[in-house]
Amino acid sequence: xxxxxxxxxxxxxxxxxxxxxxxxxxxxxxxxxxxxxxxxxxxxxxxxxxxxxxxxxxxxxxxxxxxxxxxxxxxxxxxxxxxxxxxxxxxxxxxxxxxxxxxxxxxxxxxxxxxxxxxxxxxxxxxxxxxxxxxxxxxxxxxxxxxxxxxxxxxxxxxxxxxxxxxxxxxxxxxxxxxxxxxxxxxxxxxxxxxxxxxxxxxxxxxxxxxxxxxxxxxxxxxxxxxxxxxxxxxxxxxxxxxxxxxxxxxxxxxxxxxxxxxxxxxxxxxxxxxxxxxxxxxxxxxxxxxxxxxxxxxxxxxxxxxxxxxxxxxxxxxxxxxxxxxxxxxxxxxxxxxxxxxxxxxxxxxxxxxxxxxxxxxxxxxxxxxxxxxxxxxxxxxxxxxxxxxxxxxxxxxxxxxxxxxxxxxxxxxxxxxxxxxxxxxxxxxxxxxxxxxxxxxxxxxxxxxxxxxxxxxxxxxxxxxxxxxxxxxxxxxxxxxxxxxxxxxxxxxxxxxxxxxxxxxxxxxxxxxxxxxxxxxxxxxxxxxxxxxxxxxxxxxxx
Amino acid sequence: xxxxxxxxxxxxxxxxxxxxxxxxxxxxxxxxxxxxxxxxxxxxxxxxxxxxxxxxxxxxxxxxxxxxxxxxxxxxxxxxxxxxxxxxxxxxxxxxxxxxxxxxxxxxxxxxxxxxxxxxxxxxxxxxxxxxxxxxxxxxxxxxxxxxxxxxxxxxxxxxxxxxxxxxxxxxxxxxxxxxxxxxxxxxxxxxxxxxxxxxxxxxxxxxxxxxxxxxxxxxxxxxxxxxxxxxxxxxxxxxxxxxxxxxxxxxxxxxxxxxxxxxxxxxxxxxxxxxxxxxxxxxxxxxxxxxxxxxxxxxxxxxxxxxxxxxxxxxxxxxxxxxxxxxxxxxxxxxx
Numbered sequence: 001x002x003x004x005x006x007x008x009x010x011x012x013x014x015x016x017x018x019x020x021x022x023x024x025x026x027x028x029x030x031x032x033x034x035x036x037x038x039x040x041x042x043x044x045x046x047x048x049x050x051x052x053x054x055x056x057x058x059x060x061x062x063x064x065x066x067x068x069x070x071x072x073x074x075x076x077x078x079x080x081x082x083x084x085x086x087x088x089x090x091x092x093x094x095x096x097x098x099x100x101x102x103x104x105x106x107x108x109x110x111x112x113x114x115x116x117x118x119x120x121x122x123x124x125x126x127x128x129x130x131x132x133x134x135x136x137x138x139x140x141x142x143x144x145x146x147x148x149x150x151x152x153x154x155x156x157x158x159x160x161x162x163x164x165x166x167x168x169x170x171x172x173x174x175x176x177x178x179x180x181x182x183x184x185x186x187x188x189x190x191x192x193x194x195x196x197x198x199x200x201x202x203x204x205x206x207x208x209x210x211x212x213x214x215x216x217x218x219x220x221x222x223x224x225x226x227x228x229x230x231x232x233x234x235x236x237x238x239x240x241x242x243x244x245x246x247x248x249x250x251x252x253x254x255x256x257x258x259x260x261x262x263x264x265x266x267x268x269x270x271x272x273x274x275x276x277x278x279x280x281x282x283x284x285x286x287x288x289x290x291x292x293x294x295x296x297x298x299x300x301x302x303x304x305x306x307x308x309x310x311x312x313x314x315x316x317x318x319x320x321x322x323x324x325x326x327x328x329x330x331x332x333x334x335x336x337x338x339x340x341x342x343x344x345x346x347x348x349x350x351x352x353x354x355x356x357x358x359x360x361x362x363x364x365x366x367x368x369x370x371x372x373x374x375x376x377x378x379x380x381x382x383x384x385x386x387x388x389x390x391x392x393x394x395x396x397x398x399x400x401x402x403x404x405x406x407x408x409x410x411x412x413x414x415x416x417x418x419x420x421x422x423x424x425x426x427x428x429x430x431x432x433x434x435x436x437x438x439x440x441x442x443x444x445x446x447x448x449x450x451x452x453x454x455x456x457x458x459x460x461x462x463x464x465x466x467x468x469x470x471x472x473x474x475x476x477x478x479x480x481x482x483x484x485x486x487x488x489x490x491x492x493x494x495x496x497x498x499x500x501x502x503x504x505x506x507x508x509x510x511x512x513x514x515x516x517x518x519x520x521x522x523x524x525x526x527x528x529x530x531x532x533x534x535x536x537x538x539x540x541x542x543x544x545x
Numbered sequence: 546x547x548x549x550x551x552x553x554x555x556x557x558x559x560x561x562x563x564x565x566x567x568x569x570x571x572x573x574x575x576x577x578x579x580x581x582x583x584x585x586x587x588x589x590x591x592x593x594x595x596x597x598x599x600x601x602x603x604x605x606x607x608x609x610x611x612x613x614x615x616x617x618x619x620x621x622x623x624x625x626x627x628x629x630x631x632x633x634x635x636x637x638x639x640x641x642x643x644x645x646x647x648x649x650x651x652x653x654x655x656x657x658x659x660x661x662x663x664x665x666x667x668x669x670x671x672x673x674x675x676x677x678x679x680x681x682x683x684x685x686x687x688x689x690x691x692x693x694x695x696x697x698x699x700x701x702x703x704x705x706x707x708x709x710x711x712x713x714x715x716x717x718x719x720x721x722x723x724x725x726x727x728x729x730x731x732x733x734x735x736x737x738x739x740x741x742x743x744x745x746x747x748x749x750x751x752x753x754x755x756x757x758x759x760x761x762x763x764x765x766x767x768x769x770x771x772x773x774x775x776x777x778x779x780x781x782x783x784x785x786x787x788x789x790x791x792x793x794x795x796x797x798x799x800x801x802x803x804x805x806x807x808x809x810x811x812x813x814x815x816x817x818x819x820x821x822x823x824x825x826x827x828x829x830x831x832x833x834x835x836x837x838x839x840x841x842x843x844x845x846x847x848x849x850x851x852x853x854x855x856x857x858x859x860x861x862x863x864x865x866x867x868x869x870x871x872x873x874x875x876x877x878x879x880x881x882x
Contacts, residue, residue, distance in 0.1 A: 004653045007611035011837065011845045014608030129600045282802045283590030326838060336602045432585045452587050 013328070016335040018124045023114040026203065032062040034198075036071055036222060037205035039078030040215025043071070050224070052198060055121030055341035056332050056376040064198050067227035072190070075219040076234050079161045079188040082216025087158050087186035089214075091149040098143035098184055100211040105136040108207070112200055116172055117332040119199045121341030121377070122295050124333050134457060135176040138475075141459035142184035145479050149185065152477075156484035158186035159262055160238035163231040165252075167244045168194035168343050169298040169399075175201050177463075178241050179218060181479040187239075188217045192231055194244075195224040196343050229255075237261060239483075243300070246397075246423075246468050264472025264482055266300065266464055268397040269425030271446065272418035273303035273454065276411070277312045279430035283452070284316065285323045288403065289338070291428060291454040293327060293381050296339050297401035298347070300469075301426035303454050304398060307417050310407040317385055317405065324368045324381050331373070339401060342377045351379050351400035358384050358393035363404070389420055397423070411436060415443045424466025428454040447473070565618075565659070568848045570750070571813040573743070573777025576736040580810075581771060586763040586799055595794035595835070602834045609830070610653055610868045613861045614660055616829040617644050620858060621687055621818065621851045622882065623666040625694075625786065634671040638678035640882030641665045644858055645865060652869040662858075663847040664717055668693070669710045676714035687717035687752070691742065694756075694785035696721030700741070707745040718742075719752045719853075721785060724759045727769045735769065739776035752780035752818055752851075757796045758788035766796055770803035780816035786853060791821025794835060801839040817844065820853025826864040829857060858882065 007014065035043035046065040054061050067075075086094065105112065112135070113127035122131075149156065162182045166174035171193055182189050193201040198220075205220045221227055225248070232240055232255050239262035242252050246267040256263050273291050275284050291303030308316050332340030342348045359365050364386040372378035379400055387394050387404040394404050408414040418427060427446040431437050441449045447465045450456060457463065462473035472482050604612050622641045624633060641662045650656050666687040667675050675686045688710035692698030707718050720742045726735035743751050753773040757766045770781050781800055784791035797819050804815050817840070819832055829852060836844050844850050859876050866874035 002607065004607055004611045004614070004655045005658055007608055008614050008655065008658055011612065011615060011833075011842050012608070013602065014604060014606065016603045016605045016608075125600050129597070278585060280585040280587040280590060283587045283594070286590060286594045335600075336604075338601060430587075432587065452590055453593065 013336050017331070018110075018114060018117075018128075018333045018335055020114055020118060020333055022111050023118055026111065026115070027062055027199075030062075034062060034202050034222070035065050036067055036075065037202065037208075037218075037220040038071070038075045039081070039219065040209065046071070050195065052119060052196065053344070054118055054376075055343055056373075058376055061118060062199060064195070064202075064222045067192070067221035067223040067230070069230040072221055072227060072230040072234060075190040075221050076161060076163070076231075076236050078216040079190050079219055080236055082214055083158065083160060083186075083188040086183070086188055086214060086217050091146045094184060094186065095143040095146040097211065097213050097217075098139045098146060098180065101207065101213070102136045102139035102143065104207050104211055105132065105139065109133070109136070112172060112203065114333065115203060116197075116200050117340065119197045120168065120171055121332050121343060123337045123340045124335055125337070126295060131170060131173045134459070135172050138173075138176040138180040138459040141476075142180040142479060145181070145477075146184040149480075149484075153480035153484060155486050156185065156480045157486075159483060159485050160187060161236060162187045162189045162239045162241055162483065163234065163237040164189055164191040164241045165228045165231065165244065166191065166193055167300075168196040169295060169300070171197035172200040172204065174243055175204060177474050178243075180459075181474065181483045182241070183217055185479060185483040187483055188219075190219045190221060190231060190237070192221050192223065192227050195222065198222045232256060235259075239263065241472070241474075241482075242266070246470075249470055262485070264464070264474070265470035266472070266474065267423075267425075267468060267470040268399075269300050269302070269423045269465065269469050270305055270395065270397050270421045271301050271303050271423070271426040271428070272421070272444070273306045273403075274414050274418060274427065274429040274440065274444075275306065275308040275312065275316060276414075276429070276431035276433070276436060277309045278432045278436075279312075279452075280432065281312070281316055281319055284430045285319045287428065287430060287452075287454050288320060289323065289327070292403040293339055293401050294455050296342055296379070297403075298343060298399050299455065301448065301455065301463075302399075303426070303428050304403055305394060305418075305421075306403055306405040307408050307414055308405065309414075310409055313405070313407045317383075320383060320405075321366060321368075324366075324383065325370070327368065327381050329372050329378055329380060339378075339381065342379050342400065345377055347399065348377045348379060351398055351402060354393055354396065354398045354400075355382060355402060358387070358391065358402075358404075361391050361393070363387045363391055363393060389417060395421065411440055415440060419443075419445045422467055423469045425464075425469035426450070566846050566848055568814045568816075571774060571777055571779055571815050573740070574775050574811060576733060576772070576775055578732060581732050581768050584764060584767045584771065584803075586767050588763050588795070591763060591795045591798055595798050598794070598835060598838065599831055602838065604830060604834075606868070610865060611655075612830055612833055613826055613865055614645070614653075614655060614658065615845060616826070616833060616852065617660055617858065617861060618663060619845070619847050619850050619852055620644075620662045621664045621666040621820070621853045622662045622858065623786070623820070623853050623855045625666070625668060625689060625855075629668065629671060631671065631674045634665075634667055634674045635678045637667075637882050638665055638675055638684075640858070640880065641679065641684055642682050643880075644882075645862060646879065649862075649865050649869055653865070663851050666719065666853060669706055669713070669715075672710050672713040672715045685716035686714060687719055688713075688715035689719045689721075689754075689785075690715070691720040693719070693721055694787040696723055696754075696756075700738070704741060704745045707742060711745075711747055711749045715749055717750045717752060718746050719754055719782060721754045721756060722769065722773065724756055727755075727760050727765050730768075732768070732772050735772045736776045739773050739778060743777040750779040751777070752782045752816075753778040754782045754785055754820075755800075756785055756788055757783050757793075757800075758790035763795060763799045766799050767803050770800050771807060774803070774807045774813075774815050778815060780818050780851070782818035782820055782853065784819075784821040784853075786821035788821070792819035792823055792853075794831060797832060797835055798839065801836060804844075805840055814843070814849060816849040816851065818851040818853055823852055823854050824856050824860060826857070826861045829861065
């Protein structure tokens with residue numbers, strides 16, 4: 001250990017570990033083996049099991065059970081059985097349970113954060129300061145919608161049983177995004193977490209038990225894509241809500257087409273990050289840190305394409321490189337670490353492969369001078385310059401800490417390049433000129449546009465995509481549309497007649513728009529004013545979290 | 546902070562030595578209005594950066610103790626009250642020589658470290674008293690010498706006060722800028738004022754107090770910072786400690802970035818001094834983190850960073866004793882200053 005005079009001289013950072021003790025005690029309490037949570041009961045760990053690993057060490061944490069089609073069927077049946085009583089409980093009755101969940105999440109926040117970082121590899125700062133508080137926020141927010149459902153969402157009834165399939169990048173947060181609105185509206189759910197990261201979902205199931213949530217309202221089944229497939233194919237599921245890759249989203253769309261199942265897809269992205277010459281460049285640099293080195297870049301709405309005005313590019317690149325030198329990558333449970341580990345070797349290899357491809361195609365790769373830890377699956381922050389829109393790395397989603405930087409000449413060209421993508425999940429634009437911001441933002445074809453900030457989320461703000469980033473919105477008033485349905489039979493049949501194509505329907509586009517954009521929607525008149533209100537608040541006041 | 550730029554003009558007494566380094570003085574430059582005009586500061590982004598920085602970096606155990614000892618050496622131990630007397634100033638100077646109890650230093654294995662404060666800061670009236678009380682200690686005396694804290698007495702009078710303080714033995718002069726120059730964006734007037742004060746300082750180092758709590762916007766803070774540096778300020782300082790809002794982290798971040806920008810464009814290193822409202826050891830650590838992240842390790846030395854503080858030292862002593870004994874420590878266990 002370094003002596004105090006040495007540190008006094010070097011002024012280095014030392015280790016600042018968060019204790020993993022309580023999380024390990026919980027895992028040990030379960031013998032590090034888990035079954036499914038179905039109908040309020042824990043099933044015995046089954047015959048087919050798999051290990052969940054700690055990405056920072058590569059070592060196993062616990063053994064989980066692969067759900068069979070029969071188990072999925074049992075979970076759907078439990079959800080179906082619980083749904084009428086859960087709906088009959090009324091909005092206020094349901095809200096009581098959501099509030100209780102939120103309070104318990106807050107109470108056990110540190111434990112959830114540690115467990116999440118152990119299982120996913122994200123730094124404890126993010127799980128503690130961003131993921132877990134937002135999880136509680138989603139339950140609180142949607143408890144409000146449950147209470148207000150009669151008054152604010154007249155004529156809405158639950159969809160029924162919702163099958164939910166979530167990714168590994170924000171395991172508990174995605175669970176909250178899915179479960180909170182669904183159960184608030186009187187649905188019951190069967191949720192399948194990603195096979196890499198099921199632990200916080202299992203701890204959450206236990207929490208549902210602790211607060212006395214009626215059996216069958218929330219069911220958790222674990223396993224890989226086969227379990228998801230069984231859930232998607234199940235005839236008694238009324239809606240599938242999926243967040244994950246565009247490829248899997250396509251399969252689900254095909255599988256559910258013509259089945260009468262409602263569907264929402266939140267898929268990939270290659271979000272633009274626009275920098276105009278009058279931006280505060282030092283703040284832009286921190287914006288890039290939040291955009292692409294948040295959660296190791298494993299974020300569907302990561303700002304992975306920097307578009308900067310040509311005359312400003314050199315200064316921005318110099319500042320970015322200087323900042324990248326001071327990023328710290330390492331043990332996710334260290335409180336002074338900026339980036340943790342990549343989820344799995346398969347993802348690490350995918351990132352490395354795309355980086356190789358970028359170099360082969362002639363782009364200039366830049367990484368900081370320091371090196372990453374050798375144990376575990378780490379990848380350094382990476383900046384590509386001399387990238388053209390025609391380059392592979394400028395088009396495909398890397399889902400890692402790799403950002404490409406390109407330039408534009410005029411605002412019109414910035415918009416053109418920003419929209420020159422098959423995705424449309426999010427965009428971020430930086431300028432001190434409000435007129436420019438209000439001109440450019442509505443032209444960006446993305447579900448969320450951030451002005452002078454990035455990766456800012458709130459439960460009151462609908463989130464979702466355009467084009468191959470999916471459709472459907474989660475958060476805020478969109479709850480009535482996404483997790484409720486009208487009793488009007490025409491609307492249901494509209495949903496049933498969706499073409500099995502992965503392209504976006506025109507009616508999905510305007511769910512998020514900016515104040516100066518005229519609504520292009522043909523949705524019911526009742527929901528239109530509210531949508532615009534929500535949009536205004538999102539664009540003008542980035543909440544500081 | 547860019548290591549490349551740090552290496553470019555590293556001073557001889559580098560960060561790796563226990564000797565106190567001395568950065569060459571900032572000679573200043575001509576007033577460049579284009580530079581001032583193009584400065585942009587996005588307030589919500591700055592606030593977000595400072596709000597999240599506390600969660601991104603922390604130091605624990607031995608590291609925390611060492612950082613707190615460093616903070617002691619970066620402190621301008623200050624008394625600026627209407628009821629100051631020579632006796633009070635002498636008492637403060639005695640504390641400045643021995644800011645941390647010897648038994649605590651010994652327990653930390655830090656007895657050999659040169660732990661004394663960065664300077665003692667007093668009104669002009671007590672400069673001679675402080676110089677005498679600090680004789681042989683190597684601790685400089687700083688004086689607030691320009692109609693502190695409003696800085697609105699006649700120009701000639703303020704310059705005369707500076708010259709008198711320097712003559713009395715002050716090695717550092719903390720001057721207050723005229724806020725109205727900033728508020729009406731008369732950068733020429735601000736530049737000329739600071740230039741004249743720097744000349745009056747002679748060999749004494751000049752710290753320009755921006756009184757950021759009265760400048761209204763962060764963009765004003767950034768622009769005033771750059772004008773003062775162009776005029777040759779050795780340090781830019783946040784506040785007098787007498788405004789209703791004093792040293793806040795967003796203001797510090799903006800000033801640190803202005804210093805970094807000035808360094809990158811001119812090669813000159815200018816110091817930063819937050820003052821006012823920094824009372825807890827944790828606050829001091831937050832500032833050190835901010836400076837380390839934005840300006841780099843070179844700035845964590847007394848020639849480029851100071852805290853203006855009067856009660857901070859007591860909390861640091863208590864935290865150090867907690868580190869040594871594992872028990873919380875009452876203020877009365879530490880000798881008064």
